[in-house]
Amino acid sequence: MKKILAAILSAAMVGSLVSCGSTKSSSNDAGKGKKTIGIAMPAQELERWNSDGEYLKNKFESAGYNVELKFSNNDAVKQNNDIVGMIDDGVDLLLIAAVEADTLSATLDSAVEKNIPVVAYDRLIRDSSAITYYVSYDNFEVGRLQGEFIRDALDLDNTAGPYNIEIVAGDSGDYNADRFFKGEMDVLEEYIESGKLVVPSGLKTFELVATPGWTSDNAKANMTKILNTYYSDGKQLDAVVCANDSTALGVIQALDESYKGSNTPVITGQDGDIANLKNIVDGTQAMTVYKNVENEVSTAYEVCKMILDGDIPTGALVQSFPFEARYDSESYNNGVKYVQSYLLVPAVITDTNLQLLVNTGQYKWDSSEKYLESAK
Known part of the structure; x- marks a missing residue:
């Protein structure tokens, strides 16, 4: 792959201040011709979104843009208000990772009226004509990777079974959570229908297995209830397909406290959170699907920069990336x-x-060279 030909603007770095879940570049630049990008992230307390927000902020500021970054505490109402504030502030572009995919359309109508382009980041925003581009990982493929891992770990194609499995999805308001679930089921559904995989709880639809807010606490509570209801006699649980690492963390905590079986179930995850990587080393989680934040940030930066410069991003842009990506206008x-x-x-x-x-x-490896820790 070719190297990214990223243009780096020569404007000076600006300071920042942080308050009430938001970060703003110094505001004395309005007369200097700098453009401002408004970035809306779901929640600062989740490792994933905190990393994305800070990477994006640093990327745009280092290129000379003003940045207004807001974290919405996983609250859709707060995020709507945050975005209204950024529109009123006159940002030149909005980059949004939605808390809930279908709650922003009315708010974004105001962006259209003010000719502010909107790019959806990581989560597709529903029911809005304002969305110009979408930057994400292939989320259906994320689910397929999790399903394939379960299939191969249990050797479903070569053993008789049956095996017991439970499903833990993400938040029902997150478009990506549905894509992950569909990818998982694209692999696993045939084994469930044949009886080789059995779901003792009977919870098989997305709505029934969704985890509010993606939180570890909610995942733990849901799994504890399942274990106490369907596995209290020591029935073996062979696998739990968890949509991401925060839900996997809650499931592992529930298993540690309430599971009476003697085996360690196969647990999937996603994001590469530090606590979960430790669990992978310790053997309580089998895998995580990793999405390199810097690559997603770089892609969003290149798309947004072209828009801000008055250009039109096309499929040819992916040819400049030093990592694997594809352009899709039909899916x-x-x-x-x-x-x-x-x-x-x-x-x-x-x-x-x-x-x-x-x-x-x-x-980076920690001092014992056994576990990983953040290098940042």
Whole structure:
């Protein structure tokens, strides 16, 4: 792959202040011709979104843009208000990772009226004509990777079974959570229908297995209830397909406290959170699907920069990336339009290839060289 030909503006770095879940570049630049990007992230308390927000802020500020960054505490009402504030502030572009995919359309009508382009980041925003581009990982593929891992770990194609499995999805208001679930079921459904995989709880639909807010506490509570109801006699649980690392963390806590079986179930995850990588080393989580934040940030930066410069991003842009990605204008319909999408390719991480994470520069081995910690 070719190297990114990213243009770096020569404007001086600006200071920042942080208050009430928001970060703003110094505001004395309005007369200096700098453009401002408004970035809305779901929640600062989740490792994933905190990293994305800070990476994005640093990327745009280092290129000379003003940045207004807001974290919405996983509150859709707060995020709407945050975005209204940024529109009123006159930002030149909005980059949004939505708390809930279908609650922003009315708010974004105001952006259209003011000719503010909107790019959806990581989560596709539903029912809005304002969305110009979508930057994310291939989330259906994330789910497929999790499903394939379960299939191979249990050797479903070569053993008789049956095996007991439970499903833990993400928040029902998150478009990506549905995509993950569909990817998982694209692999696993045939085994469930044949009886080789059995779901003792009977919870098989997305709505029934969704985890409010993606939180570890909610995942733990849901799994504890399942264990106490369906596995209290020592019935073996063979696998739990968890949509991400925060839900996997809650499931592992529930298993530790309430599971009476003697085996360690196969647990999937996603994001590469530090606590979960420790669990992978310790054997309580089998894998995580890793999505390199810096690559997603770089893609969003290139798309947004072209828009701010008055250019039109096309499929040719992916040829400049030093990582695998594809352009897709036909698959992601948000209910109003097909949104032009830049989709990155995720990777499976297990205890055998943790060095790949170190190679990204975002992780390092701790002093014992057993566990990973953040390199930032």
